[in-house]
Amino acid sequence: MNASAADLPRALAPHDRELLSPEQLEARLRAIGAERYHDKHPFHGLLHGGQLDRGQVQAWALNRFEYQRCIPLKDAALLARIEDPQLRRVWRQRIVDHDGEREGDGGIARWLHLTDALGLDRELVESGRALLPATRFAVQAYIHFVRERSLLEAIASSLTELFAPTIIGQRVAGMLANYDFVSPKALAYFDSRLHQAPQDANFALDYVKRHARTREQQDAVCDALRFKCEVLWSMLDALHLAYVEPRLIPPGAFDPRRMPS
Numbered sequence: 001m002n003a004s005a006a007d008l009p010r011a012l013a014p015h016d017r018e019l020l021s022p023e024q025l026e027a028r029l030r031a032i033g034a035e036r037y038h039d040k041h042p043f044h045g046l047l048h049g050g051q052l053d054r055g056q057v058q059a060w061a062l063n064r065f066e067y068q069r070c071i072p073l074k075d076a077a078l079l080a081r082i083e084d085p086q087l088r089r090v091w092r093q094r095i096v097d098h099d100g101e102r103e104g105d106g107g108i109a110r111w112l113h114l115t116d117a118l119g120l121d122r123e124l125v126e127s128g129r130a131l132l133p134a135t136r137f138a139v140q141a142y143i144h145f146v147r148e149r150s151l152l153e154a155i156a157s158s159l160t161e162l163f164a165p166t167i168i169g170q171r172v173a174g175m176l177a178n179y180d181f182v183s184p185k186a187l188a189y190f191d192s193r194l195h196q197a198p199q200d201a202n203f204a205l206d207y208v209k210r211h212a213r214t215r216e217q218q219d220a221v222c223d224a225l226r227f228k229c230e231v232l233w234s235m236l237d238a239l240h241l242a243y244v245e246p247r248l249i250p251p252g253a254f255d256p257r258r259m260p261s
Contacts, residue, residue: 066131072098
């Protein structure tokens, strides 16, 4: 006896395999962010709520720098695959935003101002030798994803920026309210991201909606966003395990207990 559509797994039901409209695809992407973006992670609740000590905040900033450092590497890998000059002109601005036009400018430099303000040795931060292993693996996985998957998937993986303004607002307000060792100047990185992230996200979202022309491509786009959410979530998992509970700091990783007071 042939199975009815209702008997099929949801992923295989015929009505669920129809091409989504651009509006339906956007709604699905936003639903993925609403469920999976790392603003839901308990570590962020602790960070924004003032429940971490200085050493734990240092650990977050140090490990997050690895992600910030590698964003231009990710975008350069993506840029090398783009044959359309107009798309290249738009996308290369992301590299400029993080690298800056000159020494001491750009998002990476501003993140280093944050780690400086938190009392971290700059050479230690830039060297990467005190990273959590999971941070290194997660960031490298993201770079490899962008290099190896389709251009459409690579661009879609950047769509976590759709959800960045909310978490940035929470972070800046919460940290300024709760930590006397954090100043507005130290958090200057986030000022520029409040307008850069929405601009970048809207461009990528429009690109994805126009170029995901089959249901298979639409599914791949959604999977790319899920993957990127998992990259960010896994980084916070590692921070929580090492510095909150059960405080199992891997050998060689940053240990605030060994920092000079």
